[in-house]
Amino acid sequence: MPNEATQSVLTLENQSRLTLTGVERVDSFSEHTITLTVNGKRVRIDGSKLKVLSFSEGSGSFAASGQIDAVRYASQQGAGVKRLFQ
DSSP, X not given: OTTSOXXXXXXXXXXXXXXXXXXXXXXXXXXXXXXXXXXXXXXXXXXXXXXXXXXXXXXXXXXXXXXXXXXXXXXXTSOSOEEEEO
16 A cells, blocks of 8 residues: 555644644654554654554554654655755
8 A cells, every 4th residue: 555645633732732644553662752653654743752652454543642842754765855944
């Protein structure tokens, strides 16, 4: 399905709860950083006291809480970084 365009929706509530669809996998997580793969691209969530609340590989839904300071999208190769929130 790499050629299929899949929609991804990011919702950030009060900078403390994030939900995201289209998540393929959770690559790593800590109290300060969560790294995901979303539709073939890396997404890095930075903040403090971050917690993964839920992740469903089948549906691609993801939820996290904590103080969310930044969400960054990049290609798998690390080129073309776009800052979404900062």
